[in-house]
Amino acid sequence: MSRIGKQPVPVPDGVDVTIDGLTITVKGPRGEVTSTMPEGVAMALEDGEVVVTRDSDLQDHRARHGLVRSLVFNMVEGVTKGYEKKLEMVGVGYRATKRGSDIELQVGFSHPVMVEAPEGIELTVDDQTSITVAGVDKVVVGQVAANIRKIRPPEPYKGKGIKYIDERIRRKAGKAAAR
Numbered sequence: 001m002s003r004i005g006k007q008p009v010p011v012p013d014g015v016d017v018t019i020d021g022l023t024i025t026v027k028g029p030r031g032e033v034t035s036t037m038p039e040g041v042a043m044a045l046e047d048g049e050v051v052v053t054r055d056s057d058l059q060d061h062r063a064r065h066g067l068v069r070s071l072v073f074n075m076v077e078g079v080t081k082g083y084e085k086k087l088e089m090v091g092v093g094y095r096a097t098k099r100g101s102d103i104e105l106q107v108g109f110s111h112p113v114m115v116e117a118p119e120g121i122e123l124t125v126d127d128q129t130s131i132t133v134a135g136v137d138k139v140v141v142g143q144v145a146a147n148i149r150k151i152r153p154p155e156p157y158k159g160k161g162i163k164y165i166d167e168r169i170r171r172k173a174g175k176a177a178a179r
Contacts, residue, residue, distance in 0.1 A: 005065030008049035009073045012080055017050060019043050024050075024072060028079025031120060031136040035075060041068045050076075078136040085145035087131040091160035094152075095128040103131065107152040107162065115148055130165075 011017050015028040024043060025034045037043065040061035042053050052069040054061040077083075089096060089107065097104045103123050105113045117123045121135040121144050131148065135141045145164070154161035156172040163169060 003066075005052055005054070005069045007069065008046075008051045009069060009076055011045070011048050011050060011076060015076060015079060017045055017076075019045055019050075024075070026072075026075040026079050028076075028136075030079050030082050033075045033078055033137050035071060037068050037071065038064050040064050043068070043072065074138045078138055082134060082136055083138045083141045084132055084134040085141055086165040087133070087145060087148055087162055088165050089129040089131070089162050090154065091158075094160070094162075096125045096131050097128070098123075098125045105148075105151060105162075108160070113151055115151070118144060131162075 015026065018025040018027075022037045022039065022041075022043075023034065024037065025032065040055050040058070041064050042055065044051050044053070050072050052065065052072065054065045089105075091108060093106060094108065095106050097106075099114070101117045101123065103115050103117075103125055105115060107113060115123065118140065120137060121133060121140060123144075124132045124134070126132060133141055133145045133148070135144075149162045149164065152161045154163045154167070154169045156170060157174055159169045159171060
């Protein structure tokens with residue numbers, strides 16, 4: 001039995017969980033998240049907790065047991081506390097500005113790059129070189145942050161680019177001078 005999958009997910013006060021077959025909807029103070037889970041697992045709401053069970057001991061069902069429990073936990077955590085990723089821009093002239101709900105990036109190209117905020121995601125510019133991506137869905141927050149980083153990933157020689165705030169860039173030595 002999965003060590004993670006057999007643990008029930010506690011549902012705090014103010015959070016409403018609706019289970020309809022393989023579709024689960026979680027509503028809370030920060031928003032609402034709906035997701036369809038893979039087959040082979042069953043979810044039930046018992047005594048203020050979501051309990052995840054698997055249909056059989058097939059390899060696929062065992063593999064999905066802990067996954068579904070983690071996804072449900074992340075949904076409950078997202079509507080209560082929310083998720084955020086912080087990005088930092090490193091480079092001369094690199095800056096971000098807020099344009100409505102979107103942001104405009106100057107990252108060394110001949111043109112500015114506009115990043116549109118998907119529904120349910122809030123993009124904020126803390127200062128000219130810091131961007132915060134916040135929302136209730138952990139997967140979407142991580143994907144939006146990865147898409148922003150992909151615009152200009154950090155390079156290994158000078159470290160210029162867009163990086164996560166806690167990311168460490170492995171630096172390379174440049175060309176050695178000829179003697």
